[in-house]
Amino acid sequence: MSHIVINGDRCKACYLCIKECPKKLIRVSEKTNSLGNHVVEFCDENNECLGCAMCATRCPDLAITEVYRG
Amino acid sequence: MATQVFKVPDTFRKDFKYTFCPGCDHGVAIRLVAEVLEELGLQENAIIAAAIGCSVTIYDFLNIDALEAPHGRAIAEATGIKRARPDKFVFTYQGDGDFASIGLAESIHAALRGEKISAICINNTTYGMTGGQLGPTTMLGQVTTTSPTGRNVEYYGYPIKIAEHIALCDGTAFSARVSLDSVANIKKAKQAIKKAFEVQLKGLGFGFVEILSGCPTNWRMTPEQSHEHVRNEMSAIFKPGIYKDITAEIK
Amino acid sequence: MAVETITNKKVLMKGNYAIANAAVMSGCQCYFGYPITPQSEIGEFMSGKMQELGRGYVSAESELAAINMVMGACSTGVKAMTSSSSCAVSLMQEALSYACSDELPVVLVSVMRGGPGLGNIYPSQGDYIQSTRGGGNGDYRTLVLAPSTVQECFDLTQKAFYLAHKYKNPTILLADGLLGQMMEPLEFKEYPYPEVDNSSWCLTGAKGRDGRIIRSYAPLADNQCKFLDRLFAKYKLIEENETEWEEQNTKDADILLVSFGSTARNVRTAAKICREKGLKVGTLRPITLFPFPNKRLQELAQSVKKIISVEVNMGQMVDDIRLAVNGKVPVELINKGVGTPPSPEEIVSRIEELI
Numbered sequence: 001m002s003h004i005v006i007n008g009d010r011c012k013a014c015y016l017c018i019k020e021c022p023k024k025l026i027r028v029s030e031k032t033n034s035l036g037n038h039v040v041e042f043c044d045e046n047n048e049c050l051g052c053a054m055c056a057t058r059c060p061d062l063a064i065t066e067v068y069r070g
Numbered sequence: 071m072a073t074q075v076f077k078v079p080d081t082f083r084k085d086f087k088y089t090f091c092p093g094c095d096h097g098v099a100i101r102l103v104a105e106v107l108e109e110l111g112l113q114e115n116a117i118i119a120a121a122i123g124c125s126v127t128i129y130d131f132l133n134i135d136a137l138e139a140p141h142g143r144a145i146a147e148a149t150g151i152k153r154a155r156p157d158k159f160v161f162t163y164q165g166d167g168d169f170a171s172i173g174l175a176e177s178i179h180a181a182l183r184g185e186k187i188s189a190i191c192i193n194n195t196t197y198g199m200t201g202g203q204l205g206p207t208t209m210l211g212q213v214t215t216t217s218p219t220g221r222n223v224e225y226y227g228y229p230i231k232i233a234e235h236i237a238l239c240d241g242t243a244f245s246a247r248v249s250l251d252s253v254a255n256i257k258k259a260k261q262a263i264k265k266a267f268e269v270q271l272k273g274l275g276f277g278f279v280e281i282l283s284g285c286p287t288n289w290r291m292t293p294e295q296s297h298e299h300v301r302n303e304m305s306a307i308f309k310p311g312i313y314k315d316i317t318a319e320i321k
Numbered sequence: 322m323a324v325e326t327i328t329n330k331k332v333l334m335k336g337n338y339a340i341a342n343a344a345v346m347s348g349c350q351c352y353f354g355y356p357i358t359p360q361s362e363i364g365e366f367m368s369g370k371m372q373e374l375g376r377g378y379v380s381a382e383s384e385l386a387a388i389n390m391v392m393g394a395c396s397t398g399v400k401a402m403t404s405s406s407s408c409a410v411s412l413m414q415e416a417l418s419y420a421c422s423d424e425l426p427v428v429l430v431s432v433m434r435g436g437p438g439l440g441n442i443y444p445s446q447g448d449y450i451q452s453t454r455g456g457g458n459g460d461y462r463t464l465v466l467a468p469s470t471v472q473e474c475f476d477l478t479q480k481a482f483y484l485a486h487k488y489k490n491p492t493i494l495l496a497d498g499l500l501g502q503m504m505e506p507l508e509f510k511e512y513p514y515p516e517v518d519n520s521s522w523c524l525t526g527a528k529g530r531d532g533r534i535i536r537s538y539a540p541l542a543d544n545q546c547k548f549l550d551r552l553f554a555k556y557k558l559i560e561e562n563e564t565e566w567e568e569q570n571t572k573d574a575d576i577l578l579v580s581f582g583s584t585a586r587n588v589r590t591a592a593k594i595c596r597e598k599g600l601k602v603g604t605l606r607p608i609t610l611f612p613f614p615n616k617r618l619q620e621l622a623q624s625v626k627k628i629i630s631v632e633v634n635m636g637q638m639v640d641d642i643r644l645a646v647n648g649k650v651p652v653e654l655i656n657k658g659v660g661t662p663p664s665p666e667e668i669v670s671r672i673e674e675l676i
Contacts, residue, residue, distance in 0.1 A: 001072055014093035014286075014293040020253060037092075053076040054253045060097035060293075061088050067076035083532070114528035119393065129534045135524040137396045138536035140419050143389035146381070150393020151524070153377030154351050154401060158526055176389075179382035 002051030002069045004042050010063035013037035017055035017064060023048040026055060039063075079104040081113045083133040090124060093293025095250040095283035099192055100128055102260045103163065106267055107134070116159045119148040121173070123165040123199045125192055142173030145180045148187045159270065161188040166280075167197050170232045171206040177236070184241025184275035188266045191232060191278070193247075193308060194285035202288030206230045209307055214288075229307070233280040237313035243275030245314040249282040251300040255310070265315065274316060282308055334507045336474040336500040337362035340430055343478035344402055345370055347512045349428075351377035351401035353390035355409065358442045359498035360432035363404040377401075384412040388429065392416060395425040396535050398523030400482050404430035406498075407448055408439055411456060417491050418457025421552070422537030424522075426485035426492070429463075430478070433497040435659035444498035445659045446582060449637035452495045453611045460549055462556050464492040464563070465610040467581040471505035477608070483514035488559055489522070495610060497633075499583040499661060560612035567606045568617070570596065574603030576672065577621055579642055580631040581607050584662040588631050591668035602672070610638070615645040622649040629675060631655045633662050 004026075011033060017040060018026045025048060029041035040063075042049075051069025056062075081104040090096045107113050116134045120126045122141040129136035139147040144162040152160040162169075169177050169191040180187065196214055197203040203216040207229045211220045221229075233247035244266050248259035259281060266277030282304050284296030291299060312318075334342075341363045344352070352367040364380070371378035377394065381387035387403045394401035405413065410431045420427045433448045435441040452465045464484050466477040478494055485492040524533055539545040570592065571577065580588040585606040595602035605621065607614050622628070628650055630639035636654045643652045655671045657663055663671070 003072070004076075010087060012092035016093060016293050016297075019294060051072070051075055056076040057253045057256050058098075060090065060092075060094055062078055062082075062097065062101055064076070065078050066074060068072035069075045070072040115526040117397070117524045117526060126538070129532070129536070132532065134527050134532040136532060136534045136536070137393060137524060138423070138534070138538055139389060139392070140415050143385065143416070146386040146389035147393035147396070149379060149386075150351065150353065150377075150390035150395075150401065151397055152393075153353075153379060153390070154394035154397045154399045155525070158397070175382050176386050179386070183379070 001047055002049040003044065004049065004055060004064050005066035006040060006042055007063050007065045008033050008039040010061045011037055011039035012061050013039065014060060015040065016058050016060065020054045020058040022052065022054065023050065025049055079108045081107045081132055081134065083131060086131045088131065089127055091287040093284065093286040093296060096124055096192060098250050098256060099190065099281050099283060100131055102256070102263050103190060104132055105260060106264045109264070110267055110271070112159045112267070116161065117151050119144040119151065119160070119162050121164060121168045123168055123197070125163050125165045125168065128163045142168055143176060144168060145173060145176040145189060149180055149185050152185060152187050156186070159267070161190065161267070163190045164192070165198065166191060166193040166195070166207040166232065167205045170230050178239060181236050181239035181242045181276045181278065184243070186270050186273055186275065188270045188277040190263065190266070191280045192283050193232065193280050194283045195229070195304065196285055196288050198285050198288055207232070207308070209303065231308060233278065233313045236278045239276070241275050242314050243269035243277055243316045245278045246312045247280040247282065247308060247310050249300055249305055249310050250284070251282070251297040251305070262312070269317065282310065331506060331508050333504050334471060335362060335502060335504050336471045336496060337432065337502070338366055339471045339475040339507050340404070340478045340494065340496070341366040341370070342509065343475040345374070346509065347479045347482040348400050349402050349482065350399040351391070351394040352403065353379045353381050353387040353401070354403045354405065355381050355384050355387050357406045357409045359434055359501045360404050360406050360430065363430060384409045385416070388413040388416040388427065391427050392420050392423065392425050395427055396524045398519035398525070400428070400486070402428040402430065404432065406432045407434045407436050407445070410448065410451060414456035417455055417463055418459055418461055419537055420491045421461035421463065422459070423535050424489040425535070426489055428481050428485050428492055428494070430494045430496065432501040433495065441659065442498060443660045444583060445634060446497060446584060446632050446637070447634040447659065448495065449610065449632070449634060452493050453613070453641070461552070462611055464488070464490060464559065465495050466492065467495045467608060467610050468500060469582050469585045469606065471500065471503065471507050474500055475507055476510070479510070479512055479514065483517070484563060486517035486519065488555060490555070495582065497583055563609060564612040564614050565608040566614040566617060567608060569604045571603035571605065571621055573601055575601040575626045576603070576676070577625040577628045578602060578604045578631055579607070579628060579638070580604070581610060581638060584631055584633055587662045587665050587668060590665035591672070594665055594669050595672060600672070613641050613645065618642060618645040622646040625650060627676070628652045629655055629672065631663070631668060633657055633659065
C-alpha cells in the first residue's frame, strides 16, 4: 500500500507538499512541533496514494522521510 | 508489498536538521547533492569546500570531510585539495555572491585551467544570509535592501549570467543552469549535478551547475510565490539549459 | 630559467633558489604562487621541479587564490607552500587569519621589498610588523623565522615546514630582497626533522569515520572563548620551546646591538670594529621573530647599559625590544627606511653618536 512517512520535527510549515500532492492527501494538522509550526499530516482513508514521491521531492526540509509505492 | 521509492540519503549526518528558512530551496539542492554522492558511491572519498553565506552550513548536514574557506575562496581551496590529493572527489557548494562576485576570479580561472573539480552554485539573486542585499545576479528592477528603488542599469549595472560565462571557458567540461521551481525541474537538476560530478570522475575538466533557487524570506514572498517567481521572472532572464557538455560533443 | 639540479652537496646559489630547493627536499607536495619581484625565482624553479616530480604546482590567478590553494592542500595533511613579497603578502592576510583559526600548517615565504604600497624592489625589513602581528582579523600569531644567510634560507625553510606541521600553525620564512638575490656557498641537507603524523585531523574522505570539518566559524561566544584560550596556550608552548636567537660577546657588553635577517651581517662587523675601538659591544640576533627572545633580552637588560636596534625600516622590532625590557635600559634605533643595510662603518659612527 502506497504511503509516506513524515518527520514532524523537521516540518517548517511551508506547506509546499500540500499543493504538490496530486491526490490532495496532505493537510495541515492541529499538532505543533518544537519550532511551533503546525506540521503537515498524511491522510489517506481511501488508499489513494500513488507513491509518486512528488511531495518528498518538493519538501525542502526532508520532513517527508520515506515514500513507499505499491 | 510496497517498495521504498524515497528515503533520506545515507550521506546525511545522523539527526541533522536544516537551519534554513521555511521554503528555502537550499534544502532541496543539498538533498540532490547527497543523493548523487550516494548514487555515485562518493561519500567516503569526497571533500567539500564551502565558504560563506547560507550555503556554508552544508557541512553541518552532509557527513563528508569539509573545509571552510574565506569568502570567495572555496574554489581556490578546492583546487589546492585536488592538486594535493588528485584521487579525492572534490567539490564546492556556493552561493552566487561567493561564486560570481567575490570569487569570480577563482571561478573563471579554475574553469580555464580545467581543474578537475565540481562546483554547485545557488543563484537566488540576492545575498541571503546578510539580509537580502544586491548581489551579482540581482535582476534589473529587483528591489533589495541595497537597491531600494530596484536595480537600474545606470546605477548598478547588469546581473551576471554565470552558466554562460563558465561555458565559455575552454577547461569547462560541463556547465548547466537548472531550476528548483517544480518537481520535474528538480529531477532535471539532479541529472545536471550528476553530470557535473561525473566529468570530474572521468578527468574531463571543470563541472558546473547553477541552480535557480527561491529565497522567500528576502524576496518577501511565500514559498509558493517564490517558485512562481523563479519560473516566470528568473527563468526568463537566466534561462535553464545545458550550456556546455563535452561528453555530448564526444558523442 | 634553468632548473637547478641537486647533485653537488655544496653549490653557489641565490637565496631564492636555496629556499626553493629546501622546500623540495622537505617534501613540499604543492606550490601555489603568483610572481612578484624580488622572489619570482622561487615560483620559476618550482614550476619546473614540481612538474618533474609529479607534485602540484599552480600559477595562481592572484595571491589570494595562491594562499587559499595552500590552505586547501594543507587541509589534506600534505606539505604545501606559497612565496611572495610585501605588498602581495598584504593580500594574504585574511587567509593567514583563517589558517591560524583552522590550524593549518601553511608555509609562506615572504621576501621583503620596499613599502608602503607598491614601494620599490630594493631590500627592506619593513614587514616585521606585518609578519609578527599580521594584518588579518582577530587574535592570532604566526611563527616567523628570519634567515640572515643563504644557508639559513635553506635550513630555516626546512624548519618552517616542520614547525608548521608540529604546531598546526602558519609559519612565515621572512627573508628580504638582499637574501633572495645574493649568491653564497650553500650546503644541501636532507630534511632533518621527523615527519609529523597528521592522520588525526586531515581531510582524506570520511571512510570508516564521520566527516571532519575544518572551520573557523564558531557561532557561540563560549565556544570561541574556549578556542582562543586553547590557541593561546599553544602559542605559549611555542614561546617556551621554539624561541631561537644567536648572540656574540654579550657577557661583558655595555651596548647590545639587536638586529635580524640580512642587517645582522653588517651589525656583526660593526660590533667587531667597536671592540677594536675599545667599546664593549655585543650582538643579539633573533632567529625567530615570533616567538621573540623576550626572556633573554630581559636577562641582558640587567647587565647592559644600552640596547640599540638596527633595522632597515622606520623602527619596528625596536618596539618589541622596548616591550621586552620594559624600561629597564634605554633602547635606541639605528635605521634606514629601505635598501641595503647600513654599512658597518655607518653603524659604528651612529653608535658613537648615540653614546
